[in-house]
Amino acid sequence: MTPTLACEGLSKRYGDVAAVDDVGFAIAPGQAYGLLGPNGAGKTTTISMLVGLLRPDAGTVLVGGTDLAADPRRAKARIGYVPQEIALYPELTGRENLRFFGRLFGLPRRRLAGRIEEVLDLIGLTDRADGRLDTYSGGMRRRINIGAALLHRPDVLILDEPTVGVDPQSRKAILDGLELLVQDGMSLLYTSHYMEEVERVCERVAIIDHGRIVADGTRRELVAMVGSADTIELVLDGDVAAAFAKLRTVEGVIEAAMTGAGSVRLIAEGGRYLLPALITAVEGSATVTATQVIEPDLEATFLHLTGTTLRD
Numbered sequence: 001m002t003p004t005l006a007c008e009g010l011s012k013r014y015g016d017v018a019a020v021d022d023v024g025f026a027i028a029p030g031q032a033y034g035l036l037g038p039n040g041a042g043k044t045t046t047i048s049m050l051v052g053l054l055r056p057d058a059g060t061v062l063v064g065g066t067d068l069a070a071d072p073r074r075a076k077a078r079i080g081y082v083p084q085e086i087a088l089y090p091e092l093t094g095r096e097n098l099r100f101f102g103r104l105f106g107l108p109r110r111r112l113a114g115r116i117e118e119v120l121d122l123i124g125l126t127d128r129a130d131g132r133l134d135t136y137s138g139g140m141r142r143r144i145n146i147g148a149a150l151l152h153r154p155d156v157l158i159l160d161e162p163t164v165g166v167d168p169q170s171r172k173a174i175l176d177g178l179e180l181l182v183q184d185g186m187s188l189l190y191t192s193h194y195m196e197e198v199e200r201v202c203e204r205v206a207i208i209d210h211g212r213i214v215a216d217g218t219r220r221e222l223v224a225m226v227g228s229a230d231t232i233e234l235v236l237d238g239d240v241a242a243a244f245a246k247l248r249t250v251e252g253v254i255e256a257a258m259t260g261a262g263s264v265r266l267i268a269e270g271g272r273y274l275l276p277a278l279i280t281a282v283e284g285s286a287t288v289t290a291t292q293v294i295e296p297d298l299e300a301t302f303l304h305l306t307g308t309t310l311r312d
């Protein structure tokens with residue numbers, strides 16, 4: 001089956017920084033694909049090349065088999081793009097904003113009217129469609145933004161961190177709406193640094209760090225990469241740096257990261273049985289005031305692959 005969106009060898013440098021370095025993946029029809037990485041990992045730069053806003057130094061993008069560089073018009077017509085920055089007209093209503101963007105995409109007026117109502121229903125804003133944008137919450141604006149990207153019935157929706165700065169109610173509405181779209185056969189490229197969202201929405205996930213995809217697969221495949229190791233979170237009181245140095249050397253500890261003032265995250269084989277050894281190890285430097293053992297998840301995989309946590 002032809003992927004809805006595929007890229008190969010995508011690269012972009014800014015001076016000494018390889019913002020995107022040999023990135024490639026393929027998204028099947030109806031598949032939700034997540035690009036998970038911390039700020040600065042290269043997600044926005046990747047997306048900008050996929051939607052034709054930025055010319056890659058190298059690599060190809062195929063949209064439903066059409067080469068973006070060779071036939072940008074045709075390729076772009078199949079893409080719905082939801083940028084990180086919201087650009088809507090504050091003095092227009094939600095419905096008027098959608099109409100404006102629909103006209104911009106060249107949708108015929110008659111077809112557009114019906115499509116706007118469908119899209120409003122999909123994003124759950126039918127009731128508020130006649131309110132001015134400047135009376136909307138950040139989350140409602142984001143939903144109009146998503147709606148605008150859906151008007152022309154794209155095959156793939158590309159979203160750049162769509163829940164950043166969004167209230168919990170809108171966040172839920174956005175994630176529920178995306179799940180419905182995928183059930184209906186839409187492909188998604190979803191970027192986020194929120195593990196929970198990617199785990200919920202996406203069937204496959206690529207972990208991106210310093211411009212490179214360091215792993216990709218289903219959630220289960222990625223989690224299996226850390227084996228049966230557990231994540232252990234410790235809260236310490238005392239000389240945390242000295243305690244951290246000791247914790248790293250405890251037998252069974254695979255990875256260690258400082259995650260905040262006084263908190264440390266470890267990945268360890270059979271972690272739950274290691275707690276007494278960890279508590280003993282820090283003696284003389286610090287006291288363990290709280291512990292939590294978490295079974296393998298994507299966060300653990302991320303730490304394992306990159307040596308950093310997503311919220312660094």
Ligand code: ATP
Binds near residue numbers: 037039
């Ligand atoms: P964020 O979530 O913060 O947007 P990101 O994963 O989307 O992060 P990018 O914005 O793609 O990351 O940035 C990747 C790297 O490229 C970063 O080191 C960034 O500083 C650099 N970069 C991005 N755009 C430019 C630019 N126009 N000029 C110079 N450097 C840039």
